[in-house]
Amino acid sequence: MLRMNSVSKVYRTDTVETHALREFSLSVEEGEFVSVTGPSGSGKTTFLNIAGLLEELTDGSYELDGRDISSLNDRERSRVRNEKIGFIFQSFNLIPELDIFDNVDVPLRYRGLKSAERRRRVERCLELVGLASRMKHLPAQLSGGQQQRVAIARALAGEPRFLLADEPTGNLDTHMADSVMELLAEINAGGTTIIMVTHELTLADRAKRNIFVRDGNVSDGYGSDASPELHFASAANA
Amino acid sequence: MFTYYLKLGLLSIRANPALSSLMVAAVAIGIGACMTIVTVRHVMSDNPIAHKNDVLYHVQVDNWNPADPYQDPDLPPEQMAYIDAKALYDADRAFRQTTSYKTSRIIQPDGDDARPFTLDVRATTADFFPMFDVPFAYGAGWDRASDRNEERVAVLSWELNEQLYGGEDPVGQMLTVNGEPYRIAGVLDEWTPVPKFYDLNNNPYGAPEQLYLPFSLAVANNFNRSGNTSCWKPVEDGGPEAFLASECIWIQMWIELRDASEKQDYMRFLDAYVEEQKLLGRFPRPLNNRLHTPEEWLEYQEVVDDTVGILLSLAVLFLVVCLLNTIGLLLAKVMRRAKDISLRRALGASKSTLFAQYIIEAGMIGAAGGLLGIVMTWLGLRGIEQLFIEYDFIEHLVRMDWSMVLLAVALAVLSALAAALYPTWRACNITPASQLRIQ
Amino acid sequence: MEFGPIWRAMLRNKGGFLLIALQIAVTMTIMVNAIAIIQERSRNIARPSGLDEANTFTLVSVSIGEDMDNKSLIDEDLDLLRGMPGVLNATASNSMPLLQSGWSEGLTLEPGEGKSDSSSALYFADEHTADTFALNFVEGANFEPNQVEWRNHEVNDWPPFVIVSRALAEDLFPDETGSYVGKTFYIDDDNPVNIIGVVERMQAAWQGWSGLERSMLVPQRQDWNFTRYIVRTEPGYREELMPEIEDMLVKSNPDRIIQSVRSMDEVRKLAYLGDAAMIRILTFIVALLTVITGLGIVGLASFNVSRRTRQIGIRRALGATRPAIVRHFMVENLLVSVIGIGVGGILAVALNMFMVEAFALEPLAWYVIPAAMSVLLIVGQLAVAGPARKASNVTPAIATRSV
Structure with missing residues (x-):
């Protein structure tokens, strides 16, 4: 691997x-x-x-x-990061002005997936981490643990x-x-x-x-x- | 505390040199554009005889066409016909009075190879000089006796005296005008009223005439009229006499009255005069006599061009753009320092101290922008001067005075403070320690 | 494209973006109105006077003594001028198109005192004037030499014939569909004059006058101390002839002054000094404004980039390519610009309506609005390109740094 x-x-x-x-x-x-x-x-x-x-x-x-x-090259490396690797950071690294849904959606957009497929994956991953009900919340409205679970959902959404x-x-x-x-x-x-x-x-x-x-x-x-x-x-x- | 804020402001300005200079430049350019136009407008709409505004009056009587007013809605003519000018002048019912018109003459300078040249001349009466507080460098104006006797006396402008006599005192010498000798009675000091309030009909933003000669002499010798002449009725055949007897208007008449009762008396006199003329078959229009102070007269004549108004509206919007620019940059600066602000708040800085700090910083940027804006205004005025370089009086229209300098700085500081309000408000609303958490 | 999340993120940071949008809107307001005025003034300047301006110049002769025989002087001068090699024709008149000073008369269709039906500039003329002014007859003919008389201060008679500009004929006889030649109107209340010729175009002397195109030639020569000569040369000879002719006339008679020797180019420049200055001032304002707005966008975008450095690194770590980061900022700017120019379009039209009302300007041409919109969109994209490139160079490794 x-x-x-x-x-x-x-x-x-x-x-x-x-x-x-x-x-x-x-x-x-x-x-x-x-x-x-x-x-x-x-x-x-x-x-x-x-x-x-x-x-x-x-x-x-x-x-x-x-x-x-x-x-x-840089473009190919970006692609590998996007498709094969899921990142979970110490400081969560959620984007503060995006809501939870849009945060999990970020890597999927860079992969160029269709809107319906993205929605399906984002919802599934948020369910997996137990935060499906918080989709429209901003990161600052969540606790640290919840934020990290969102970050994990984001990492999983790309099915790395x-x-x-x-x-x-x-x-x-x-x-x-x-x-x-x-x-x-x-x-x-x-x-x-x-x-x-x-x-x-x-x-x-x-x-x-x-x-x-x-x-x-x-x-x-x-x-x-x-x-x-x-x-x-x-x-x-x- | 104030000096501490000044120091903080200075530090902050120095910490972001590119951004700070962009803000100062934006304020300066906005102020420069605005103040350039405001200055031109200020000069153009100035009342150069404001200190005598309550005693001087421009006289209008309505001798115009019964079928068609001189100007809608029912306004009397702006100038006067000779018959009325002479009758009102001879009646001598005001403290001071002057009738005048613009003409041109030929000067033959002394010396063999000096070529003769034409210049603008004001044919006027003795009272013109004391009425309008015209400053003299040498000698004085002529007296009423000279008017009565149609004497050949002359008053020179400062520039003409420089040109002809090198600025030396020529009083008493003889000047050759169209082949005739004139005794020089006086030389004006530099005198450039803008606008040329005493004759707004003929290029209000032109240079004053260079030579002043008696009105009675000019009329008697049929000096040409180089200002506007308007007629509503054909002039009878019969040469200059017929023209003087006509209803054509070409003379500016001003009077000086010392108080309200004199003004009332004069109005009554004017009305009586017109009624009397009506009996003789003149003045077919309704009674419509008017006395205007210089300020009213400037307004009545709408001397300031629309162009200035258009430019002023655009310049004000221009300043708005520059201010929006400044607000945006200040806001960005505040937001980038959100962490620092929230730390200060956590350490006990109150909203009011933060407010003071940011407003003082903005004030400093405003002051710098204002000072630079004065330079920009100066440059803007020089630019306008260059555009009108063929118009040789332009230098008198693009002057800056202290009131404009002060206005520029005040406008800049005010603008910058206004621009600082929103960013400062945002800064004050950053909660203590909110930014200390992980983003 | 990712319009959705970018738009939603912008909504959470309204203040900053609203300011740029507003700045773009006001910039557009000024730009559109300035361009409308520039266009109007340019159209003013472009109006032809009717003269062969490139080959025409003018000068003035002023007699010094009151007892000068002006008639002979004028005849001698005109003989000298017309005899000069390189001169096509020359005439004496009181004024000419673009000169800014002249003589106007109210005209009536019925004799007697009353309201004027039209008004016109008036040029005193001889049989050479039409050719010197390079007039183009649309009907009728020029004056015959025997129709031209002298006019002096003693008499106020009017001759029975005139040549009018087409605009004057149309203004006097708006319902006439056939010929204007032979039509009669009245000057100075009760002097009838007959139109014997109509010329295509001959401007009045005042470019600011609403009746600019209305003028007429009156077959009289002024026996005055002050005479204006207008000289038309063969193509290319003017510059060379102007000083020669001035010199010749100065030497020919010392009892008068030759002054105001000006080519038509100079006369035109003086006439349109204000319009030309306005065009240059407004052009300068528009250029400066565009630069300021551009710099403002650069400044704010730079701030946004540095404020969001970490976020950019995170995006890079999550798989954003460099072009994707550049695109992000470009799209953001595009959205702000679109709002700005949308609001700007409305403000621009509003200001224009105000200006049309307050300053009697012409309404703006519709295409100025989309043109200004495009310019501002391009300026915005160019301005944001630099900071966006800087953003794309942020290393993704920033994501693993502790805060």
């Missing part, structure tokens, strides 16, 4: 080069629920951006659903092959976080691949497989023993 091989990402400014990912390799099979954890600055977000085609990689290869991504969730419960209280996690588990059970980036280890436990990222690379297990010296040494190697 997703295959990253020796992916590197370097941010360059005039004076500084920052290696956010180095020789990062990962393979995720269809139907998996993978969590990606790691401390702040470990490269989690960069991984997410590259996996979600939000950023281009500097080096290495990335294959999504059997397709080499690195050679695609896999979901990318970025700290999906980061802005929610425990109760709401639980319900969102249950929803994700259900979706995964339906066959959708999920990659969830989080810094909360308890949450990561709910995934079927855990990846730990440190210094821009995959490290096995949770390895909380990373020493400052090692940290420094690998930075010096860069």
Whole structure:
């Protein structure tokens, strides 16, 4: 499903080069629920951006659903994002001046679906997250948990092959976080691949497989023993 | 606190230089367009003799065609026939009085290779100068005796004296006009009444005449009439005398009366005069005598062109566009700072302090726009001057005075404050901390 | 296209968009009315005077002494002028079309005092005037030399024949379908005059007069101190001849002044100075206004883009291509512009009705409205293009940044 091989990402400014990912390799099979954890600055977000085609990689290869991504142009990348990937963001990222219906409708419009088909899908997905009655509400009129459920509905509406969730419960209280996690588990059970980036280890436990990222690379297990010296040494190697 | 707001405003203006200059420019251009037209209108509709408005009167009597009024609805002629001008002048019933008309003469300057040239002349009477407070640089006007004796005396304009005598005092010297010697009695100081209120029939926005000669002399020697002449009845054969006896109108008559009772007396005198003439078979129309103050006369004659009115309406709308522009930009600015505002509110800023802050910022933009608007107005006036460059009196129509400068700044600040109201209201209604939540 | 959600989103942010719409509406109001006035003034300026303007000029001779023999002087001058190589013809008159000063008379169809039936500009003329003015006879004929008399200050007689412009003939005899030649009217109450010729076009001297096209030639020559000569040259000779002729006349008789030597181009320019200035002022206003409105749209669109940076990133993340983002802002502007020009159309017509009423302007031509609408739509789209392109460069990665 997703295959990253020796992916590197370097941010360059005039004076500084920052290696956010180095020789990062990962393979995720269809139907998996993978969590990606790691401390702040470990490269989690960069991984997410590259996996979600939000950023281009500097080096290495990335294959999504059997397709080499690195050679695609902007238009094709937009299309892949639209059709294959569903995004769930930490801050929900609903568009404040659109109502719930129009928010869920956004990716469907970019796909160019017919109006009736869009309506059918939006209504079905909102029902799935239990918010069909709030279609004409604005995001600001909903609670955080409800907003995140709308975001999930939006991610599902495109019927993507896999979901990318970025700290999906980061802005929610425990109760709401639980319900969102249950929803994700259900979706995964339906066959959708999920990659969830989080810094909360308890949450990561709910995934079927855990990846730990440190210094821009995959490290096995949770390895909380990373020493400052090692940290420094690998930075010096860069 | 005020200086703190000033500082905040300045900071905010400096933080968005492109936007702030766009707003200042929009206000300035709007003010410039508006004030250019307002200034021209102000000059054109000015009453240059306002300080004597309550004592001066233009005289009208209705000697026109019984079948057809001079002008609808039943208005008397704007000028006077010679018989009436002479009779009213000779009756001498006003404190001061003047009859005058526009003519032209040929000047032969001294010196062998100087070529003669024609110029505009006002044939008038002694009272013209004191009545209209005409300023003198040298000498003075002539007296009533000179009028009676048809003396060859002359008063020169400042420009003509510059041209002929290099600005030196020529009083007492002789000037050759159409081959005849005239004694120079005086030279005017610079005098450019706009509009030329004493003769609105002949180019009210033209330069005043350059030479003043006695009316009696001009009539006696049949000086040409270069202003408008209108007749409703054929002139009998018989040369100049027949013309002077005709009902043709071509003379402007003004009188000076010191108070209301003098005015009443004069009106009574005029009515009696016309009634008496009716017995002789003249004045076939109903009694229709009028005395107008300079201000009434300017209004009556509708000297300000419609064009100015059209331009003024468009210029005001132009300012509206510039203000809508400013409102939009201010609003955008406020909305972008919504977070900052809501934080301030959360930290305890009251609506009134926010209001003060934004209004002061808008006021600063208005003041800057106003100052720049004065420059724009100046440029606009220069532009209009260029368009009318062939019209050599234009420089007197595109002057700015202090009242216009003040009006420009006041209009700019007021406009900017008005423009700031809606955005400020929106800013004040941002609830505390509402924007601190995740969007 | 996504009109629906864009429209609904705009409704939730009315203030800002309403301001642009209003600005476009008022801009359109001014633009339409300014163009209507420009058109009217241009039509005024374009009216032909009837003269061969490109090859005609005029000058004035003023006698200095009161006892000058003006008749001989005029005859001598005209002989000199007509004898000059390159001169087609020359005449002396009191005035000419476009001059702004002249002589007018009320005319009646019955003798006696009463209300005038028409009025006309009057040019004193000899048998050369018609040719010098390049008049085109539609019927009748020119004066014979023996029909032309002298006129001085002593007499106020009128000759029995005149040549009239067609507009004057039509105004005097509106019901006549046949020939105007031989018709009689009265000048100065009871002097009968016969029309012996009708010319296609000869303007009066005052371009602001409602009777501009009504004029007549009177076969009299003025024995006055002040004589205006009108000279028509062969094509291309005017510029060269003007100074030569001035010089020749100055030298021919020192007891008079030659002044106001002007080509018809200068005379026309002076006559239409106000109209020409109005056209340029209004053109400038329209251009400036369009630029200001354009800049206003650029400014507000830039703000909208920077305010909605995150939203743009989200849209990009959800699959919007760059062109889709550009389109989003273009559509938004289109909707605002359509409201603006819709309201503007109504306001423009209202202002025009007011101006027609208050300033006696002509009503505007219908096509000015769609033309102004198109211009403003295009200006709006051009103005928003820059900020929209900037918006399309927002990285989708912004969506994963924490707020």
